Each structure stands twice: as structure tokens, then as C-alpha cells.
Amino acid sequence: MKVAVFRKAHFNAAHRLYRKDWSFEKNDEIFGLCNNPNWHGHNYEIEVKVIGEVDKETGYLIDLKILNEIINKEVLNRFDHKNLNLDTEEFKDLNPTGENIVVVIYNLIRAKLDAKYELVVRLWETERNYFQFPA
Ligand code: NI
Numbered sequence: 001m002k003v004a005v006f007r008k009a010h011f012n013a014a015h016r017l018y019r020k021d022w023s024f025e026k027n028d029e030i031f032g033l034c035n036n037p038n039w040h041g042h043n044y045e046i047e048v049k050v051i052g053e054v055d056k057e058t059g060y061l062i063d064l065k066i067l068n069e070i071i072n073k074e075v076l077n078r079f080d081h082k083n084l085n086l087d088t089e090e091f092k093d094l095n096p097t098g099e100n101i102v103v104v105i106y107n108l109i110r111a112k113l114d115a116k117y118e119l120v121v122r123l124w125e126t127e128r129n130y131f132q133f134p135a
Pocket of ligand 1: 015034040041
């Protein structure tokens with residue numbers, strides 16, 4: 001019996017979308033307002049979906065306390081109230097788009113999650129724009 005368990009979390013972070021090897025004009029053309037050199041912030045929401053078999057003894061798929069600890073340690077402690085471009089290793093040389101952020105978060109959680117589980121991560125950058133990995 002496969003079941004999905006979801007955990008939501010939230011963090012605030014600043015970023016700028018640009019490529020160092022492009023001119024300001026080209027960055028402006030491609031990234032628009034997100035290329036603002038003085039940064040801008042988002043209230044990011046994430047949804048972590050874990051799929052697996054329910055344990056017959058406990059009735060749990062995963063102990064949500066453990067999942068919550070993984071999310072806090074791997075995602076929130078790293079990114080909450082940070083400038084993604086300046087303050088994090090992950091985005092030093094990687095453009096912090098929603099697409100890239102959701103893949104980075106997936107990989108951070110995947111590394112700590114038992115291999116028996118399937119994982120899907122969603123990231124909301126705004127109420128209307130959100131991203132999912134794997135697609
Ligand atoms: Ni932005």
C-alpha cells in the first residue's frame with residue numbers, strides 16, 4: 001500500500017538573476033526586473049512529497065519529525081534569510097532561478113532520505129509561479 005506524505009515549509013531569501021559573463025543590457029533583456037543589481041526577495045514556499053509503503057507496525061510511512069528535521073537542517077538553515085547569490089555555496093556559480101532552486105533542494109533532501117522513499121519537491125516563488133522536481 002503506497003501512500004504519499006506531504007510536509008510544507010517556508011523561507012525568505014534574496015536573489016538576483018544574472019550571468020556574470022553577460023553585459024548588463026543582455027541580463028536586463030533576459031531577466032528583466034530579476035536582474036536588479038540591488039537584489040530583491042521572495043517568500044518561498046516548499047512542499048516536500050514523500051511516497052512509500054506504510055509500515056505495518058507503526059502505521060507510519062515516515063516519521064514526520066524526522067522529515068521535518070531534514071528540511072530544517074538541509075534547506076531552511078541554509079537558505080532562510082540569506083542572499084542566495086552571496087551567502088550560499090550552492091548558488092555561487094548557479095543562477096538562483098526557481099528551476100535551479102527546486103533541483104538543489106531536491107538533491108539536498110534526497111541525500112538524507114532513505115533510498116526506499118520516492119521524493120518530489122515543489123517550490124513556490126510567488127503565488128502564481130511554482131516549480132517541481134522531478135517533473
Ligand atoms: Ni526573483
